[in-house]
Amino acid sequence: xxxxxxxxxxxxxxxxxxxxxxxxxxxxxxxxxxxxxxxxxxxxxxxxxxxxxxxxxxxxxxxxxxxxxxxxxxxxxxxxxxxxxxxxxxxxxxxxxxxxxxxxxxxxxxxxxxxxxxxxxxxxxxxxxxxxxxxxxxxxxxxxxxxxxxxxxxxxxxxxxxxxxxxxxxxxxxxxxxxxxxxxxxxxxxxxxxxxxxxxxxxxxxxxxxxxxxxxxxxxxxxxxxxxxxxxxxxxxxxxxxxxxxxxxxxxxxxxxxxxxxxxxxxxxxxxxxxxxxxxxxxxxxxxxxxxxxxxxxxxxxxxxxxxxxxxxxxxxxxxxxxxxxxxxxxxxxxxxxxxxxxxxxxxxxxxxxxxxxxxxxxxxxxxxxxxxxxxxxxxxxxxxxxxxxxxxxxxxxxxxxxxxxxxxxxxxxxxxxxxxxxxxxxxxxxxxxxxxxxxxxxxxxxxxxxxxxxxxxxxxxxxxxxxxxxxxxxxxxxxxxxxxxxxx
Numbered sequence: 001x002x003x004x005x006x007x008x009x010x011x012x013x014x015x016x017x018x019x020x021x022x023x024x025x026x027x028x029x030x031x032x033x034x035x036x037x038x039x040x041x042x043x044x045x046x047x048x049x050x051x052x053x054x055x056x057x058x059x060x061x062x063x064x065x066x067x068x069x070x071x072x073x074x075x076x077x078x079x080x081x082x083x084x085x086x087x088x089x090x091x092x093x094x095x096x097x098x099x100x101x102x103x104x105x106x107x108x109x110x111x112x113x114x115x116x117x118x119x120x121x122x123x124x125x126x127x128x129x130x131x132x133x134x135x136x137x138x139x140x141x142x143x144x145x146x147x148x149x150x151x152x153x154x155x156x157x158x159x160x161x162x163x164x165x166x167x168x169x170x171x172x173x174x175x176x177x178x179x180x181x182x183x184x185x186x187x188x189x190x191x192x193x194x195x196x197x198x199x200x201x202x203x204x205x206x207x208x209x210x211x212x213x214x215x216x217x218x219x220x221x222x223x224x225x226x227x228x229x230x231x232x233x234x235x236x237x238x239x240x241x242x243x244x245x246x247x248x249x250x251x252x253x254x255x256x257x258x259x260x261x262x263x264x265x266x267x268x269x270x271x272x273x274x275x276x277x278x279x280x281x282x283x284x285x286x287x288x289x290x291x292x293x294x295x296x297x298x299x300x301x302x303x304x305x306x307x308x309x310x311x312x313x314x315x316x317x318x319x320x321x322x323x324x325x326x327x328x329x330x331x332x333x334x335x336x337x338x339x340x341x342x343x344x345x346x347x348x349x350x351x352x353x354x355x356x357x358x359x360x361x362x363x364x365x366x367x368x369x370x371x372x373x374x375x376x377x378x379x380x381x382x383x384x385x386x387x388x389x390x391x392x393x394x395x396x397x398x399x400x401x402x403x404x405x406x407x408x409x410x411x412x413x414x415x416x417x418x419x420x421x422x423x424x425x426x427x428x429x430x431x432x433x434x435x436x437x438x439x440x441x442x443x444x445x446x447x448x449x450x451x452x453x454x455x456x457x458x459x460x461x462x463x464x465x466x467x468x469x470x471x472x473x474x475x476x477x478x479x480x481x482x483x484x485x486x487x488x489x
Contacts, residue, residue, distance in 0.1 A: 001033070002304075003071055004296035005064075005081040007100070007108065009043035009141025009165055010265055011213065012063045015293040016074055019301055030126065030297050036070055038063035039261055042086045043141045043165035050091040057096055064103035071104075078300045082119075082292070082388075083110045085142030085163060109388035113159020116292060117145035118385050123294030124211050125152040135200060135208040135282065138291055139215060139272050141165045141265070146196070146280070148203035156199055162192045164214055168268030175250045182241060182271060189275025197279045204281045211291035214269040217262050219287035224256035233284040237274050244270070299386070309386035314355050317382055321362040327432060332357035334440065335428035341445045342420045352391070353421045356398035357428060363399070376400035398422060402429050406476045413480065423447055426476075430469035450483035457488040 001018045016034040040063055045056020071079060083100075087093050087110050101108050111119070120138045128134075131151040138145045142163040148156040171185040210219065210232060218240070219232040227243060228236030244267060247253045253263045277283070302308065318325060332354045339353055356379070363375025380396035387395075401409035401422045413419045427445070439462070444454040453470065460466055474484040 001074060001076050002297050002300040003074070003076050003079040004293040004300070005067055005079070005104065005106070006292050006296070007042070007060070007081065007083040007087060008292075009084060009086040009143070009163055010039065010041060011141075012038045012040045012042075012060065012067070013213075013293055014067050014070060015297060016070070016076070017294075017297045030294060030301070034070060034074070036067060038066070041141070041165070043163065044169075046086065046090065050089060052086070052090045052092055052096055057099060060096075061099055061103045064100055068104045068106075071106075077304060079106050080296050080300055081106045081108045082116075082296060083108050084116055084140060084292075085113065085161075088113070089142070107390075109390060111388055112383070113143055113145065113161075114157050114383055115385060115388075116143070117147045117157040117159055118154055119295030119299060120145055120211055120291045121147040121149055121154050121157065121295070122152070122298050123290045123292060123296075124209055124288060125149070126294055126298045127288060127290035128209075133203055133206045135203045135206070135280070136211055137208065137215070137273075137276055137280075137282075137285065138211045139164060139269050139276070140212055141214075144192075144272060144276065146193075146200065146276070148200050155203070158196050158199075160192050160196075162189060162272055164265040164268035164272065166268075167272050168264045171271065172250065172264070172267055177244050177248055177250065177253075177267060179245055182245065185268075185271035186275045186278070189272045190279045193276055193279040197281070200280055208282045208285045209288045210273070210285040211288055212269075214262075214265050215273065215285070216287045216289060217258065218266055218270060218273065219285075221255050221258045221266065231284060232287050234274070234277055237270060237277070240270055241274065310351075310355070310384070310391075313384040313386050314358050317362065317378075317384060318358060320382075321365040321378065323359065323362050323364075328358045328361060330437065331360060331425075331428045331432045334431045334436065335424045337440050338427050338443075338445050339420060339424035342424070342447050349417050349421055352394055353398070353424060356395045356402075356421075357425055359395065360399050360402050360425070360429065372400055372403050394418075398425055402426055404476075406480055410480060420447055423451065423477075426473060427453070430466065430473065431463075434463045434466045434469060436463055436466070450485060451477060452485045452487060454487040460488070 003016045006013045014036040015032055017030045017032045020029040020031040040059050042056055042060060045053045047053055081104060090096060097108055121136050124136050133150045136147045140163050142165060144160045144162050146158055147154060167185060171181045222232060222236045222240055223230050227239040250263050250267060258266065318328060335353055335357045339350060359379050360375060362378050363371035366374035376396040376399045379399050380392050384392060397409055397412050398421055402425050442456040442459060446452045470486055477484040
């Protein structure tokens with residue numbers, strides 16, 4: 001049983017679900033056992049400097065405290081809480097995250113727009129379970145994701161910095177719904193999408209889906225009001241636009257089933273949707289009740305079955321930057337050997353250590369000089385599907401610290417788990433360079449108040465350059481006050 005929490009720019013939402021059969025991929029239903037939604041409107045709480053105000057933070061904290069109570073009712077195998085656009089752009093996000101994490105009692109992952117798009121597509125593909133070429137558009141409170149794919153495979157994903165809240169604030173901030181403002185809003189939306197639109201041409205003639213809550217509300221409003229053809233099509237959206245213009249002000253809007261709290265999002269969202277459909281050449285969408293949260297649940301299930309998207313992303317990154325896979329895998333195997341000898345072994349740390357070793361030489365694609373620094377930048381900023389910003393920053397710091405002095409990662413070494421990973425990785429890199437293969441049975445590593453490396457004397461004789469590598473390690477660690485002892489037996 002899994003739980004997904006989506007900290008969106010309009011609403012905070014929660015799903016508790018469990019697989020109801022299938023292979024754990026795009027097939028098989030996930031039965032939703034519990035859902036919750038709070039209209040937090042986080043994006044509306046951003047001030048002109050991009051700082052989230054206290055009122056919005058307080059609403060978010062209270063919402064998450066309620067979610068924490070719901071989560072406590074279930075025996076969950078995994079929980080994933082993801083933050084989207086507003087938490088990506090808020091200048092005080094670090095401070096806000098601490099308060100939000102304390103409220104829900106779970107770590108919060110700020111995912112990139114591209115990762116948000118991938119998870120949205122996973123959720124839609126899981127719900128549809130069809131092998132078809134499709135386009136998915138998700139208009140949220142702070143960003144819009146457009147994804148093209150076939151079945152459960154993603155071909156193109158992009159996140160655009162346009163959403164219902166900033167759109168409404170920019171063009172309808174005084175509440176008036178004027179024709180000139182609506183025209184300007186649609187034109188501005190088209191300008192955002194126009195450069196990317198050609199990349200999606202192969203998918204715009206087939207099925208297209210709208211996955212966000214705002215899209216579903218717009219579709220429901222059109223159907224209940226009998227606008228246009230009653231479907232989520234351009235003619236119906238044009239008819240909705242005319243009806244909204246007739247009201248003249250957001251406070252005067254009265255449409256069947258449209259709650260007053262959703263009016264602003266619908267006005268802003270309709271202008272974005274019209275612009276997107278016109279620019280991408282889509283005439284009709286189907287609103288679907290699936291997206292980010294179902295995608296997060298699906299991803300959690302895949303991880304539980306050791307079908308982790310992150311491993312695929314590592315392989316793709318290695319190929320993209322021409323990493324020597326044999327050297328990388330040898331380094332990862334040796335690091336694993338050393339790490340497993342240390343106390344307090346953590347399975348998740350072992351994954352991050354292995355992935356970091358696989359990527360430790362990607363910086364060579366930029367330059368041999370300072371390759372570890374280039375590699376750290378690549379790992380932190382590359383598009384790695386499945387990884388959060390926090391995870392990529394951790395791996396980037398490991399890559400940065402895998403060679404040279406340790407001063408550059410000194411602060412991170414205060415965390416014992418990180419220090420163990422760095423030690424294992426640095427020794428693995430040394431052994432890889434010294435061409436140590438399958439000769440580690442007699443090598444013992446311990447890390448407590450001091451580091452002890454115990455080796456057979458003839459092992460050093462067989463690999464003469466290792467003595468120089470180990471001496472560098474001794475000096476690097478002792479520079480930071482950590483005793484490093486080499487013992488020969």
